[in-house]
Amino acid sequence: MNVRAATRVFDTLVIGGGIAGLQTALDLADLGLSVAIVEKDASIGGKMIGLSKVFPTLDCASCITTPKMAAAAHHENIRIFTLAEVSSVVRRGEDFTARVTLKPRFVDEDRCIGCRLCEYACDADVADDFEGGLSSHRAIYVPFTNAIPQIAVLDPEECNLCGKCVKVCPTDAVVLDQKPREIEIEVRSVVVATGFETTPMGARSEYHGNEIANVISPLTMERLLAPHGPYGRVLRPADGKVPDSVAFVQCAGSRDRSLGVPYCSRVCCMYAIKQAMLLSGSLPFADITIYTMDIRAFGKGYETFYHNASAMGIEFVKGKVARIDEVDDRNVEVRVEHIDERGQVEERRHDLVVLSLGMLPAADLRDRMPIGVSADGFVTVPKPTIEPCRTTEEGVFVSGTAAGPKDIVDAIAEAGAAAMAVSVYLKKKEPEGCAACAVTAGSDTP
Numbered sequence: 001m002n003v004r005a006a007t008r009v010f011d012t013l014v015i016g017g018g019i020a021g022l023q024t025a026l027d028l029a030d031l032g033l034s035v036a037i038v039e040k041d042a043s044i045g046g047k048m049i050g051l052s053k054v055f056p057t058l059d060c061a062s063c064i065t066t067p068k069m070a071a072a073a074h075h076e077n078i079r080i081f082t083l084a085e086v087s088s089v090v091r092r093g094e095d096f097t098a099r100v101t102l103k104p105r106f107v108d109e110d111r112c113i114g115c116r117l118c119e120y121a122c123d124a125d126v127a128d129d130f131e132g133g134l135s136s137h138r139a140i141y142v143p144f145t146n147a148i149p150q151i152a153v154l155d156p157e158e159c160n161l162c163g164k165c166v167k168v169c170p171t172d173a174v175v176l177d178q179k180p181r182e183i184e185i186e187v188r189s190v191v192v193a194t195g196f197e198t199t200p201m202g203a204r205s206e207y208h209g210n211e212i213a214n215v216i217s218p219l220t221m222e223r224l225l226a227p228h229g230p231y232g233r234v235l236r237p238a239d240g241k242v243p244d245s246v247a248f249v250q251c252a253g254s255r256d257r258s259l260g261v262p263y264c265s266r267v268c269c270m271y272a273i274k275q276a277m278l279l280s281g282s283l284p285f286a287d288i289t290i291y292t293m294d295i296r297a298f299g300k301g302y303e304t305f306y307h308n309a310s311a312m313g314i315e316f317v318k319g320k321v322a323r324i325d326e327v328d329d330r331n332v333e334v335r336v337e338h339i340d341e342r343g344q345v346e347e348r349r350h351d352l353v354v355l356s357l358g359m360l361p362a363a364d365l366r367d368r369m370p371i372g373v374s375a376d377g378f379v380t381v382p383k384p385t386i387e388p389c390r391t392t393e394e395g396v397f398v399s400g401t402a403a404g405p406k407d408i409v410d411a412i413a414e415a416g417a418a419a420m421a422v423s424v425y426l427k428k429k430e431p432e433g434c435a436a437c438a439v440t441a442g443s444d445t446p
């Protein structure tokens with residue numbers, strides 16, 4: 001193992017603590033290699049920790065993600081830095097030096113015990129992004145129920161400096177004047193696992209995604225469907241009505257050159273079908289419609305999943321949605337051009353509409369580290385068929401959706417492949433008598 005706490009030396013730096021980064025880190029750590037995870041948010045877990053259930057198995061998303069988050073946090077070979085961003089990665093001979101900015105949490109991580117007394121004392125209300133803005137938290141808060149670390153974070157934009165949190169904190173953990181810090185990490189390899197963002201709600205102006213309250217994002221629908229979501233059940237945001245009719249508009253941000261997203265985002269058809277199935281369970285009398293040009297259900301068992309949804313009564317309308325408008329009683333009108341009925345145009349009304357947004361790369365690290373990026377913005381993988389995790393730079397690897405849109409099944413498979421590629425790379429670099437595996441080549445002594 002290659003860890004020196006004072007100088008922060010690790011075998012691998014994993015940038016991004018979503019499901020792909022966590023899986024790569026866990027696999028490497030289980031091989032005895034030391035890993036630093038740098039995560040920009042206040043908790044690890046990425047998008048998956050916010051999902052309700054996951055296709056194709058309909059397993060509870062947090063039941064899969066939370067144990068992996070906890071395993072990474074408790075692994076003796078893994079060190080996690082949250083609220084941390086890499087400002088540069090520079091090659092030094094065979095190795096790399098990463099400069100990492102630790103953003104202020106305004107809470108001392110070593111002192112905070114996650115008791116939330118600060119949160120209860122604080123009066124400043126802030127829209128909760130984790131819940132799609134449908135509920136609120138205080139200016140100082142623990143990010144969400146199963147966040148890791150379970151440590152409070154303060155939002156300096158919303159704090160009015162009243163000092164109530166400072167007074168109630170039993171461990172004197174609140175530090176209102178905390179400043180950003182820079183640390184240096186020396187590593188022998190790097191894995192980019194920065195994941196994705198959804199395409200913007202307002203990308204297609206004719207859909208009025210940011211203007212109509214009952215037109216929501218798919219991540220917001222995930223929270224409405226989650227057991228501990230903002231309302232505890234599915235209600236529409238504008239007026240709290242239980243929706244009788246819900247529609248999904250496919251390819252709302254993908255397969256469109258004019259939006260700069262010519263590719264298929266690969267997961268939107270499947271997550272829409274999943275959400276439709278979950279909705280028909282929680283709202284058995286609601287009409288559920290999916291407007292789609294074609295359904296792309298490419299994975300193992302996915303076609304059956306699609307047919308099951310059809311059999312459950314979910315309506316699939318083959319058409320292209322031209323406009324979405326708000327009409328009376330905060331309902332939503334969808335204008336659809338049918339594909340299979342000689343271009344017939346129809347206007348249909350729904351209580352709630354979900355835009356099935358596509359995937360964009362979450363980070364462009366080109367100006368911060370040696371890495372190639374393709375025209376679509378995702379990390380370049382020069383030989384995807386034979387080396388799916390290698391980038392243009394020796395010693396720098398990629399894992400999960402940072403390399404392109406993919407589902408969890410593929411992200412986890414690729415994360416394992418990235419860990420294997422890193423370990424082979426490090427093993428080849430080792431002089432005889434590899435320290436990482438503690439086995440002397442040619443010797444019988446382990």
Ligand SMILES: Cc1cc2nc3c(=O)[nH]c(=O)nc-3n(C[C@H](O)[C@H](O)[C@H](O)COP(=O)(O)OP(=O)(O)OC[C@H]3O[C@@H](n4cnc5c(N)ncnc54)[C@H](O)[C@@H]3O)c2cc1C
Nearest residue numbers: 016018019020040046047054055195196218400401407408
């Ligand atoms: C609405 C919706 C529903 C979905 N449902 C399913 C489903 O049911 N089944 C399924 O298989 N797939 C589903 N998916 C796809 C699934 O979310 C992804 O496959 C998976 O989350 C990809 O994991 P990842 O680790 O690659 O990326 P992410 O989850 O995006 O994780 C990346 C992490 O990197 C961090 N990060 C980003 N930039 C930086 C930076 N510069 N420095 C440090 N950290 C950084 C981020 O904060 C994040 O924690 C769904 C997607 C959406 C949008």
Ligand code: SF4
Nearest residue numbers: 112113115116118169
């Ligand atoms: S900052 Fe203090 S009051 Fe807030 S959760 Fe941490 S220990 Fe509790």
Ligand code: SF4
Nearest residue numbers: 122159160162163165
């Ligand atoms: S100082 Fe800021 S975070 Fe603390 S209780 Fe007052 S408003 Fe809330």
